[in-house]
Amino acid sequence: MNIPSLSELYLQFCLFSLMAVGGANALLPEIFRQVVEVDKWLGGAEFATFYAIAQAAPGPNVLIVALIGWKLLGVPGALASMIGMVTPSSIIAFGVGKLWYRFRGSPWRKAIERGLAPITVGLVLGSGCLLLTTAATGWGLYAVAGATTVASYFLRHNPLWWLAMAAILGALGVV
Amino acid sequence: MNEQEATVHPSRLELFAGFFQIGMAGFGGVMPHARRALVEKYCWFTEKEFIDLLGLGQFLPGPNVGNIAIVAGARFHGWIGSVLALTGLFLAPFVIVLLLASLYRYYDDSVVLNRALAAVAAAAAGLLLATALKMVVKLERRAWVMAMLGLTFVAIFWLRLPLLGILAVLTPVSLGLGWYALRKESKQ
Numbered sequence: 001m002n003i004p005s006l007s008e009l010y011l012q013f014c015l016f017s018l019m020a021v022g023g024a025n026a027l028l029p030e031i032f033r034q035v036v037e038v039d040k041w042l043g044g045a046e047f048a049t050f051y052a053i054a055q056a057a058p059g060p061n062v063l064i065v066a067l068i069g070w071k072l073l074g075v076p077g078a079l080a081s082m083i084g085m086v087t088p089s090s091i092i093a094f095g096v097g098k099l100w101y102r103f104r105g106s107p108w109r110k111a112i113e114r115g116l117a118p119i120t121v122g123l124v125l126g127s128g129c130l131l132l133t134t135a136a137t138g139w140g141l142y143a144v145a146g147a148t149t150v151a152s153y154f155l156r157h158n159p160l161w162w163l164a165m166a167a168i169l170g171a172l173g174v175v
Numbered sequence: 176m177n178e179q180e181a182t183v184h185p186s187r188l189e190l191f192a193g194f195f196q197i198g199m200a201g202f203g204g205v206m207p208h209a210r211r212a213l214v215e216k217y218c219w220f221t222e223k224e225f226i227d228l229l230g231l232g233q234f235l236p237g238p239n240v241g242n243i244a245i246v247a248g249a250r251f252h253g254w255i256g257s258v259l260a261l262t263g264l265f266l267a268p269f270v271i272v273l274l275l276a277s278l279y280r281y282y283d284d285s286v287v288l289n290r291a292l293a294a295v296a297a298a299a300a301g302l303l304l305a306t307a308l309k310m311v312v313k314l315e316r317r318a319w320v321m322a323m324l325g326l327t328f329v330a331i332f333w334l335r336l337p338l339l340g341i342l343a344v345l346t347p348v349s350l351g352l353g354w355y356a357l358r359k360e361s362k363q
Contacts, residue, residue, distance in 0.1 A: 050276070170290045
Protein backbone atom coordinates (compact mmCIF):
# COMPACT_ATOMS: atom_id res chain seq x y z
CA MET A 1 0.00 0.00 0.00
CA ASN A 2 1.23 3.40 -1.00
CA ILE A 3 0.17 5.94 1.62
CA PRO A 4 -0.58 9.31 0.02
CA SER A 5 0.33 12.70 1.46
CA LEU A 6 -2.41 15.00 2.75
CA SER A 7 -2.32 17.12 -0.38
CA GLU A 8 -2.43 14.06 -2.67
CA LEU A 9 -5.44 12.82 -0.74
CA TYR A 10 -7.12 16.22 -0.97
CA LEU A 11 -6.53 16.47 -4.73
CA GLN A 12 -7.77 12.94 -5.37
CA PHE A 13 -11.07 13.74 -3.69
CA CYS A 14 -11.33 17.09 -5.48
CA LEU A 15 -11.21 15.03 -8.65
CA PHE A 16 -13.92 12.68 -7.39
CA SER A 17 -16.03 15.70 -6.48
CA LEU A 18 -15.99 16.94 -10.08
CA MET A 19 -17.07 13.54 -11.37
CA ALA A 20 -19.89 13.11 -8.85
CA VAL A 21 -22.72 13.70 -11.29
CA GLY A 22 -25.75 12.33 -9.49
CA GLY A 23 -24.28 12.59 -6.01
CA ALA A 24 -22.24 10.34 -3.78
CA ASN A 25 -24.17 7.14 -4.44
CA ALA A 26 -23.43 7.36 -8.15
CA LEU A 27 -19.75 7.86 -7.40
CA LEU A 28 -19.12 4.71 -5.34
CA PRO A 29 -17.95 2.48 -8.21
CA GLU A 30 -15.41 5.08 -9.30
CA ILE A 31 -14.10 5.54 -5.74
CA PHE A 32 -13.91 1.75 -5.41
CA ARG A 33 -12.09 1.36 -8.71
CA GLN A 34 -9.52 4.03 -7.88
CA VAL A 35 -9.04 3.52 -4.14
CA VAL A 36 -9.37 -0.27 -3.86
CA GLU A 37 -8.31 -1.58 -7.26
CA VAL A 38 -5.77 0.99 -8.51
CA ASP A 39 -4.28 2.61 -5.39
CA LYS A 40 -4.93 -0.37 -3.07
CA TRP A 41 -5.45 2.03 -0.17
CA LEU A 42 -7.97 -0.35 1.36
CA GLY A 43 -9.49 -3.77 0.72
CA GLY A 44 -12.88 -4.48 -0.80
CA ALA A 45 -14.33 -5.84 2.44
CA GLU A 46 -13.08 -2.77 4.28
CA PHE A 47 -14.76 -0.57 1.69
CA ALA A 48 -18.08 -2.36 2.28
CA THR A 49 -17.65 -2.02 6.06
CA PHE A 50 -16.94 1.70 5.76
CA TYR A 51 -20.04 2.13 3.64
CA ALA A 52 -22.06 0.24 6.27
CA ILE A 53 -20.72 2.51 9.05
CA ALA A 54 -21.51 5.63 7.01
CA GLN A 55 -24.98 4.28 6.35
CA ALA A 56 -25.60 3.40 10.00
CA ALA A 57 -24.50 6.84 11.19
CA PRO A 58 -26.69 9.91 10.77
CA GLY A 59 -26.00 12.22 7.86
CA PRO A 60 -25.29 11.84 4.16
CA ASN A 61 -23.69 8.64 2.83
CA VAL A 62 -20.88 10.70 1.33
CA LEU A 63 -19.21 10.37 4.76
CA ILE A 64 -17.64 7.11 3.57
CA VAL A 65 -15.14 9.53 2.04
CA ALA A 66 -14.12 10.77 5.49
CA LEU A 67 -13.56 7.17 6.63
CA ILE A 68 -11.23 6.45 3.70
CA GLY A 69 -9.15 9.54 4.58
CA TRP A 70 -9.23 8.62 8.27
CA LYS A 71 -7.95 5.11 7.60
CA LEU A 72 -4.97 6.46 5.64
CA LEU A 73 -3.97 9.56 7.61
CA GLY A 74 -6.12 9.79 10.73
CA VAL A 75 -8.29 12.81 11.50
CA PRO A 76 -6.29 15.18 9.24
CA GLY A 77 -6.82 12.67 6.44
CA ALA A 78 -10.56 12.58 7.14
CA LEU A 79 -10.68 16.37 6.94
CA ALA A 80 -8.59 16.45 3.75
CA SER A 81 -10.73 13.92 1.91
CA MET A 82 -14.01 15.41 3.10
CA ILE A 83 -13.05 19.01 2.30
CA GLY A 84 -11.68 17.87 -1.06
CA MET A 85 -14.96 16.13 -1.78
CA VAL A 86 -16.93 19.37 -1.37
CA THR A 87 -14.51 22.07 -2.57
CA PRO A 88 -14.90 22.04 -6.38
CA SER A 89 -18.57 21.08 -6.32
CA SER A 90 -19.40 23.83 -3.83
CA ILE A 91 -17.66 26.48 -5.91
CA ILE A 92 -19.63 25.32 -8.94
CA ALA A 93 -22.90 25.18 -6.99
CA PHE A 94 -22.31 28.70 -5.69
CA GLY A 95 -21.79 30.01 -9.20
CA VAL A 96 -24.52 28.08 -10.96
CA GLY A 97 -27.12 28.52 -8.20
CA LYS A 98 -28.08 31.98 -9.36
CA LEU A 99 -28.22 31.06 -13.03
CA TRP A 100 -30.42 28.07 -12.28
CA TYR A 101 -33.34 30.22 -11.11
CA ARG A 102 -33.05 32.39 -14.20
CA PHE A 103 -33.38 29.40 -16.53
CA ARG A 104 -36.32 27.92 -14.68
CA GLY A 105 -38.60 27.32 -17.66
CA SER A 106 -35.84 26.96 -20.23
CA PRO A 107 -35.96 23.94 -22.56
CA TRP A 108 -32.19 23.58 -22.13
CA ARG A 109 -32.61 22.84 -18.50
CA LYS A 110 -35.30 20.25 -19.17
CA ALA A 111 -33.14 18.59 -21.83
CA ILE A 112 -30.20 18.43 -19.43
CA GLU A 113 -32.34 16.98 -16.64
CA ARG A 114 -33.86 14.37 -18.94
CA GLY A 115 -30.58 13.45 -20.55
CA LEU A 116 -28.68 13.07 -17.30
CA ALA A 117 -31.36 11.03 -15.53
CA PRO A 118 -30.66 7.60 -17.12
CA ILE A 119 -26.89 7.99 -16.63
CA THR A 120 -27.31 8.88 -12.97
CA VAL A 121 -29.67 5.97 -12.39
CA GLY A 122 -27.34 3.57 -14.22
CA LEU A 123 -24.49 4.66 -11.95
CA VAL A 124 -26.51 4.25 -8.76
CA LEU A 125 -27.64 0.81 -9.93
CA GLY A 126 -24.00 -0.04 -10.57
CA SER A 127 -23.16 1.16 -7.03
CA GLY A 128 -25.81 -1.10 -5.55
CA CYS A 129 -24.62 -4.16 -7.47
CA LEU A 130 -20.98 -3.44 -6.65
CA LEU A 131 -21.72 -3.17 -2.94
CA LEU A 132 -23.83 -6.31 -3.12
CA THR A 133 -21.10 -8.40 -4.72
CA THR A 134 -18.52 -6.97 -2.32
CA ALA A 135 -20.49 -7.26 0.91
CA ALA A 136 -22.41 -10.50 0.30
CA THR A 137 -19.73 -13.15 0.71
CA GLY A 138 -22.11 -16.03 1.38
CA TRP A 139 -25.68 -17.14 0.77
CA GLY A 140 -26.86 -15.91 4.17
CA LEU A 141 -25.59 -12.42 3.43
CA TYR A 142 -27.17 -12.51 -0.04
CA ALA A 143 -30.45 -13.34 1.68
CA VAL A 144 -30.03 -10.38 4.05
CA ALA A 145 -29.31 -8.03 1.14
CA GLY A 146 -32.25 -9.39 -0.87
CA ALA A 147 -34.66 -9.16 2.06
CA THR A 148 -33.54 -5.58 2.78
CA THR A 149 -33.98 -4.61 -0.87
CA VAL A 150 -37.53 -5.94 -0.92
CA ALA A 151 -38.44 -4.52 2.50
CA SER A 152 -37.04 -1.09 1.76
CA TYR A 153 -38.64 -1.02 -1.68
CA PHE A 154 -42.16 -1.83 -0.51
CA LEU A 155 -42.27 -0.56 3.10
CA ARG A 156 -41.75 2.98 4.30
CA HIS A 157 -40.08 2.31 7.63
CA ASN A 158 -36.94 4.08 8.74
CA PRO A 159 -34.06 2.21 7.03
CA LEU A 160 -32.30 2.04 10.39
CA TRP A 161 -34.73 -0.74 11.36
CA TRP A 162 -33.48 -2.99 8.57
CA LEU A 163 -29.87 -2.27 9.46
CA ALA A 164 -30.55 -3.03 13.15
CA MET A 165 -32.28 -6.29 12.27
CA ALA A 166 -29.36 -7.32 10.07
CA ALA A 167 -26.94 -6.47 12.90
CA ILE A 168 -28.84 -8.71 15.31
CA LEU A 169 -29.02 -11.61 12.84
CA GLY A 170 -25.32 -11.21 12.15
CA ALA A 171 -24.34 -11.00 15.81
CA LEU A 172 -26.35 -14.13 16.60
CA GLY A 173 -24.53 -15.93 13.83
CA VAL A 174 -27.71 -16.71 11.91
CA VAL A 175 -26.40 -15.43 8.58
CA MET B 176 -39.29 39.50 -2.07
CA ASN B 177 -42.74 38.38 -3.06
CA GLU B 178 -45.06 37.56 -0.14
CA GLN B 179 -46.21 34.25 -1.59
CA GLU B 180 -42.77 32.99 -2.41
CA ALA B 181 -40.90 34.48 0.42
CA THR B 182 -41.12 32.81 3.59
CA VAL B 183 -38.92 33.12 6.65
CA HIS B 184 -35.51 34.78 6.34
CA PRO B 185 -33.13 32.99 8.75
CA SER B 186 -30.27 34.67 10.59
CA ARG B 187 -26.76 33.27 10.19
CA LEU B 188 -27.02 31.34 13.41
CA GLU B 189 -30.43 29.94 12.45
CA LEU B 190 -29.03 28.88 9.08
CA PHE B 191 -26.19 26.98 10.75
CA ALA B 192 -28.47 25.47 13.39
CA GLY B 193 -31.04 24.43 10.77
CA PHE B 194 -28.56 22.55 8.65
CA PHE B 195 -26.91 21.09 11.75
CA GLN B 196 -30.28 19.60 12.64
CA ILE B 197 -30.78 18.26 9.10
CA GLY B 198 -27.40 16.53 9.25
CA MET B 199 -28.17 14.96 12.61
CA ALA B 200 -31.62 13.76 11.63
CA GLY B 201 -30.66 12.23 8.34
CA PHE B 202 -30.47 8.56 9.15
CA GLY B 203 -30.23 6.62 5.91
CA GLY B 204 -30.63 9.45 3.46
CA VAL B 205 -30.88 13.13 4.26
CA MET B 206 -33.16 14.37 1.49
CA PRO B 207 -36.58 13.61 3.04
CA HIS B 208 -35.46 15.29 6.27
CA ALA B 209 -34.10 18.26 4.36
CA ARG B 210 -37.44 18.77 2.66
CA ARG B 211 -39.41 18.49 5.88
CA ALA B 212 -37.11 20.90 7.72
CA LEU B 213 -36.60 23.51 4.99
CA VAL B 214 -40.19 23.58 3.72
CA GLU B 215 -42.45 22.55 6.59
CA LYS B 216 -40.58 23.30 9.79
CA TYR B 217 -38.55 26.44 9.08
CA CYS B 218 -40.47 27.72 6.03
CA TRP B 219 -37.29 28.97 4.36
CA PHE B 220 -38.46 27.59 1.02
CA THR B 221 -41.79 26.86 -0.60
CA GLU B 222 -42.45 23.36 -1.89
CA LYS B 223 -41.90 24.49 -5.46
CA GLU B 224 -38.65 26.22 -4.63
CA PHE B 225 -37.42 23.10 -2.88
CA ILE B 226 -38.15 20.90 -5.89
CA ASP B 227 -36.22 23.38 -7.97
CA LEU B 228 -33.35 23.28 -5.49
CA LEU B 229 -33.40 19.48 -5.50
CA GLY B 230 -33.16 19.42 -9.29
CA LEU B 231 -30.14 21.69 -9.10
CA GLY B 232 -28.48 19.64 -6.35
CA GLN B 233 -28.85 16.52 -8.46
CA PHE B 234 -27.70 18.12 -11.65
CA LEU B 235 -24.51 19.60 -10.24
CA PRO B 236 -21.50 17.43 -9.39
CA GLY B 237 -20.78 16.69 -5.73
CA PRO B 238 -22.87 15.50 -2.81
CA ASN B 239 -26.51 16.51 -3.48
CA VAL B 240 -27.35 17.73 0.02
CA GLY B 241 -24.07 19.62 0.16
CA ASN B 242 -25.04 21.48 -2.99
CA ILE B 243 -28.43 22.31 -1.53
CA ALA B 244 -26.73 23.73 1.59
CA ILE B 245 -24.46 25.87 -0.62
CA VAL B 246 -27.30 27.32 -2.69
CA ALA B 247 -29.64 27.80 0.29
CA GLY B 248 -26.90 29.48 2.33
CA ALA B 249 -25.96 31.75 -0.56
CA ARG B 250 -29.55 32.85 -1.02
CA PHE B 251 -29.82 34.21 2.51
CA HIS B 252 -26.27 35.23 3.48
CA GLY B 253 -23.95 35.04 0.47
CA TRP B 254 -20.82 32.93 0.62
CA ILE B 255 -20.65 33.12 4.41
CA GLY B 256 -24.12 31.58 4.47
CA SER B 257 -22.91 28.81 2.16
CA VAL B 258 -19.97 27.99 4.40
CA LEU B 259 -22.14 28.08 7.53
CA ALA B 260 -24.82 25.83 6.04
CA LEU B 261 -22.30 23.32 4.68
CA THR B 262 -20.32 23.21 7.94
CA GLY B 263 -23.52 22.84 9.95
CA LEU B 264 -24.66 19.99 7.73
CA PHE B 265 -21.49 17.92 7.94
CA LEU B 266 -20.12 18.75 11.40
CA ALA B 267 -22.06 16.30 13.58
CA PRO B 268 -22.19 13.37 11.10
CA PHE B 269 -18.45 13.77 10.49
CA VAL B 270 -17.63 13.50 14.20
CA ILE B 271 -20.09 10.65 14.76
CA VAL B 272 -18.88 8.57 11.82
CA LEU B 273 -15.27 8.91 13.00
CA LEU B 274 -16.26 7.93 16.55
CA LEU B 275 -18.08 4.85 15.23
CA ALA B 276 -15.11 3.89 13.08
CA SER B 277 -12.75 4.33 16.06
CA LEU B 278 -14.98 2.09 18.15
CA TYR B 279 -14.93 -0.47 15.37
CA ARG B 280 -11.14 -0.35 15.18
CA TYR B 281 -10.91 -0.76 18.95
CA TYR B 282 -13.12 -3.87 19.00
CA ASP B 283 -11.71 -5.07 15.70
CA ASP B 284 -11.03 -8.61 16.95
CA SER B 285 -14.55 -9.24 18.23
CA VAL B 286 -16.07 -12.05 16.19
CA VAL B 287 -19.60 -11.00 17.12
CA LEU B 288 -19.05 -7.40 16.02
CA ASN B 289 -17.50 -8.45 12.74
CA ARG B 290 -20.37 -10.80 11.97
CA ALA B 291 -22.86 -8.04 12.82
CA LEU B 292 -21.05 -5.54 10.61
CA ALA B 293 -20.85 -7.98 7.71
CA ALA B 294 -24.63 -8.36 7.89
CA VAL B 295 -25.13 -4.59 8.16
CA ALA B 296 -22.92 -4.12 5.09
CA ALA B 297 -25.08 -6.58 3.14
CA ALA B 298 -28.23 -4.80 4.33
CA ALA B 299 -26.74 -1.42 3.37
CA ALA B 300 -26.14 -2.78 -0.12
CA GLY B 301 -29.78 -3.86 -0.16
CA LEU B 302 -30.91 -0.35 0.80
CA LEU B 303 -28.91 1.16 -2.02
CA LEU B 304 -30.30 -1.37 -4.49
CA ALA B 305 -33.83 -0.48 -3.41
CA THR B 306 -33.04 3.22 -3.92
CA ALA B 307 -31.71 2.42 -7.39
CA LEU B 308 -34.78 0.36 -8.29
CA LYS B 309 -37.09 3.16 -7.19
CA MET B 310 -35.15 5.48 -9.51
CA VAL B 311 -35.36 3.00 -12.40
CA VAL B 312 -39.13 2.75 -12.06
CA LYS B 313 -39.48 6.54 -12.19
CA LEU B 314 -37.56 6.86 -15.46
CA GLU B 315 -39.38 7.51 -18.72
CA ARG B 316 -40.24 4.26 -20.52
CA ARG B 317 -38.49 5.07 -23.74
CA ALA B 318 -36.04 3.06 -25.75
CA TRP B 319 -33.27 5.67 -25.62
CA VAL B 320 -33.62 6.17 -21.87
CA MET B 321 -33.41 2.42 -21.21
CA ALA B 322 -30.50 2.10 -23.63
CA MET B 323 -28.52 4.85 -21.85
CA LEU B 324 -29.34 3.28 -18.49
CA GLY B 325 -28.14 -0.14 -19.68
CA LEU B 326 -24.97 1.20 -21.30
CA THR B 327 -24.03 3.16 -18.18
CA PHE B 328 -24.64 0.17 -15.95
CA VAL B 329 -22.64 -2.23 -18.11
CA ALA B 330 -19.76 0.24 -18.45
CA ILE B 331 -19.46 0.96 -14.71
CA PHE B 332 -20.32 -2.42 -13.23
CA TRP B 333 -19.35 -5.13 -15.71
CA LEU B 334 -16.55 -3.44 -17.62
CA ARG B 335 -15.33 -1.41 -14.61
CA LEU B 336 -14.38 1.48 -16.87
CA PRO B 337 -13.16 4.78 -15.39
CA LEU B 338 -16.07 7.11 -14.70
CA LEU B 339 -14.46 10.06 -16.46
CA GLY B 340 -14.38 8.14 -19.75
CA ILE B 341 -17.94 6.93 -19.34
CA LEU B 342 -19.19 10.45 -18.68
CA ALA B 343 -17.16 11.89 -21.55
CA VAL B 344 -18.74 9.48 -24.05
CA LEU B 345 -22.26 8.92 -22.73
CA THR B 346 -23.20 12.37 -21.38
CA PRO B 347 -23.10 14.22 -24.73
CA VAL B 348 -25.05 11.41 -26.41
CA SER B 349 -27.67 11.33 -23.66
CA LEU B 350 -28.01 15.12 -23.56
CA GLY B 351 -28.43 15.15 -27.34
CA LEU B 352 -31.12 12.49 -27.15
CA GLY B 353 -32.87 14.40 -24.35
CA TRP B 354 -32.80 17.54 -26.46
CA TYR B 355 -34.08 15.68 -29.53
CA ALA B 356 -36.95 14.08 -27.55
CA LEU B 357 -37.94 17.47 -26.19
CA ARG B 358 -37.98 19.06 -29.65
CA LYS B 359 -40.02 16.25 -31.13
CA GLU B 360 -42.61 16.61 -28.38
CA SER B 361 -42.92 20.35 -28.72
CA LYS B 362 -43.59 19.96 -32.47
CA GLN B 363 -46.47 17.58 -31.89
